Amino acid sequence: MDERIVEHAAVLVEWSARIEAGDDVVLAVAPGAHDLAVAVAAELGDRGANPVVTYTSGEINRAYLRAHDDEFDENPAHEHALYENADAVLSLGGGRNASAMADVPGQTRSTHATAREKVREAYMNTDWVSTVHPTRSLAQQAGMSYEAYREFVYDAVLRDWEALAEEMSGLKERLDAGREVRIVGEGTDVTMAIENRTAVNSTASVADDSHNLPSGEVFTAPYGTEGHATFDVPMTVRGKRVQDVRLTFEDGEVIDYDGPAVIGEILDTDDGARRLGELGIGMNRGIDRPTDSILFDEKMAGTVHLALGRAYDACLPDGEAGNESAVHVDLITDMSDDSRLEIDGETVQRDGAFRWEAGFEE
């Protein structure tokens, strides 16, 4: 087995999920992630954790959802009990066709997601971590050769996470002390409140409430958004290719959008879908290009992203509810050119370079 797969498994189990003896773990395996699952299983055995292995297949989900009449049972007991009793969920993405669910109506997906809200909550209450195994399908999605894509994934995943965590904590401090963020770029001039919110250092470790591997972003839960934003990083949302979506905000809500119908469907999911749940700032310099995968794209150094929908509890004051929604859809804008990010009027990033980096110009 490729030594990098073994290292990936070790980073996932040790750094990211902090698995210990006796932990009850759900290991969720996509059809193309078998080899990584074998390596992760060895790590779990070595640590004395207890895996239940699930299979996450777009083709199986598609067949199920298309055959269903859309009157979904709420929170099936067995699925809910599985996650309620799990300490961690390790989700290994990497399918064989990124468009496997392209012909499942968006309405069906949202109805299904809404019916399973408590299952999702139980899942989110575990020490969950999502990662991907490089597959040919993901390489194709990224417009890259398989060999080059594997290099790309391991450059992003096998980092010095402790050093990056240290750098990120500087940005977190600025955000935590700040009241307002302004993002300015081509087609974008948007402000949002962040006062009384706590930024999360997404260090790819559950110890920091960070649940993606790779990670490398600092995010918070904004509110009161005003202005407009254009998201120029191309991506696939629910099977549809989207680029240059433009959202107009007033009083914290999207009042107008320009983009494909799928964005309208998302905005119509529920009230929370029209508000932002996240402002994220990419800081992973191992990710050097968009690959049409949110797991990587949103962490790319020199980008920021805004998510419609659900906010993460970790950003909120104790006991306070943030934006609630059945959806959480990230949209990304490139900040590497003619752009700036301000906190309370101070430029913290210009043209992709942070204030503390070489090359930053006021």
Added chain:
Amino acid sequence: MDERIVEHAAVLVEWSARIEAGDDVVLAVAPGAHDLAVAVAAELGDRGANPVVTYTSGEINRAYLRAHDDEFDENPAHEHALYENADAVLSLGGGRNASAMADVPGQTRSTHATAREKVREAYMNTDWVSTVHPTRSLAQQAGMSYEAYREFVYDAVLRDWEALAEEMSGLKERLDAGREVRIVGEGTDVTMAIENRTAVNSTASVADDSHNLPSGEVFTAPYGTEGHATFDVPMTVRGKRVQDVRLTFEDGEVIDYDGPAVIGEILDTDDGARRLGELGIGMNRGIDRPTDSILFDEKMAGTVHLALGRAYDACLPDGEAGNESAVHVDLITDMSDDSRLEIDGETVQRDGAFRWEAGFEE
């Protein structure tokens, strides 16, 4: 998709597992059974059942078990809760290497199985059904081409189960009314008592307490066995190839055997391992040859099998304990030639043909 896969899924969900709207189902998928899983998912969606999809991989289990120190936690809470809350488990076998776990020590496997006894009980308390999707690995195990093996599997699975159930009930009535069974063939002349025992129609449906697809056997729990029997159908027992095992019985117990060492090991397990727990009579005419898979071989029409060890409760009068043992090992003998099966002196089957079939000669 091959129409037979769709039919297989329909038989499994409708006839075998009797899935209804609202059922919480665990769909357990082996690495080679993906296509059948897609078809089953559509059936589950159509019926409004709720699947959790698990992944049963010998390679993942092997990696986990070999890395573990063998001090297994008892009955992990998440796994136990999953099955405790499930109405049915549909297990789709069909791996890519039947020997994937060959280098996991037997001691490790039994220690692991013992630690998970309550998980197993919860699983067995569901309406579970085991079937297989034809894979190249299973074709290899059967010594058949992939194409021929697929024909074989669908011939066995896609039967008129209602008609077969009807035929089987005739044999069950004779067995239930009978006092003694005698089996005569080359190297075999053995009698056993069946008075006061109830035969089970294994119709491949949980409605009849039958949990295999394919099925097609009638079985009961004999006692007081006398004589000798030779089992000429080749099979793999605990990883060892065995054929032409000969057992000699006196007063219900094996007093002598001729065969490989693994048979001696089994007989020495405990007292019950020297007595029979099952007499099974194969009635599935879709199964025309042994394929080194007990799921198929023991149901083959024109064979009978005797199992050393544990008896099934369903065959026993209420409250009465049958033969008890830690093992249940089936051995099969071909009755298609120069053989007969008698109940109370009446020949019920001769040379593979039942009394009620064309071609039967007194």
